[in-house]
Amino acid sequence: MAILPIITAPDPLLKVKSKAVDRVDDGLRTLMDDMLETMYLAPGIGLSAIQVAVPKRVVVVDVAREDEPANPLYLVNPELVCVSDNLATYEEGCLSLPDHYADVERPAEIEVAFLDYHGKRQTLQAEGLLATCIQHEMDHLEGLLFVDHISALKRNMILRKLKKAKRLEATA
Numbered sequence: 001m002a003i004l005p006i007i008t009a010p011d012p013l014l015k016v017k018s019k020a021v022d023r024v025d026d027g028l029r030t031l032m033d034d035m036l037e038t039m040y041l042a043p044g045i046g047l048s049a050i051q052v053a054v055p056k057r058v059v060v061v062d063v064a065r066e067d068e069p070a071n072p073l074y075l076v077n078p079e080l081v082c083v084s085d086n087l088a089t090y091e092e093g094c095l096s097l098p099d100h101y102a103d104v105e106r107p108a109e110i111e112v113a114f115l116d117y118h119g120k121r122q123t124l125q126a127e128g129l130l131a132t133c134i135q136h137e138m139d140h141l142e143g144l145l146f147v148d149h150i151s152a153l154k155r156n157m158i159l160r161k162l163k164k165a166k167r168l169e170a171t172a
């Protein structure tokens with residue numbers, strides 16, 4: 001297992017549309033294992049492959065609380081089959097936008113189809129934080145970030161601060 005570096009905005013890779021996976025093989029399982037370990041260490045509740053600079057449609061998620069047993073989910077080529085009309089608002093964060101948070105409204109309930117860790121077709125119904133997290137991760141596969149769902153004013157404020165943070169880091 002390996003910890004992978006997580007890229008942060010404004011890295012242009014975060015805007016790339018990730019490519020469908022054509023086979024869930026041992027190489028892909030190694031990537032998913034490494035992504036899960038990287039996510040747990042960060043710590044985060046979800047991670048998409050593009051955040052570790054791999055433009056493949058692969059997502060890992062675990063929304064279990066610290067006092068609950070781990071519940072890792074591996075979603076390859078996820079697709080929304082169904083989304084509810086009712087919406088839910090969560091304060092979202094992103095490992096690629098470190099230290100910034102904003103309220104985002106999304107469908108409260110979803111059904112998602114995907115290939116699992118073994119390449120088997122599955123569907124999952126989700127609500128609450130899990131539904132939000134899966135949609136946040138699926139956005140990454142399209143090159144979207146949670147700031148693309150908020151006002152341009154708030155978005156530019158966050159992106160400007162991240163640019164500046166990188167500039168300071170580079171000159172340190």
Ligand code: GNR
Binds near residue numbers: 095
């Ligand atoms: O760790 C994360 N927390 C989170 C909180 C609310 C909504 C979405 C998320 S996902 C985020 C990790 C991440 O950046 N995944 O892409």
Ligand code: NI
Binds near residue numbers: 093094096
């Ligand atoms: Ni994210």
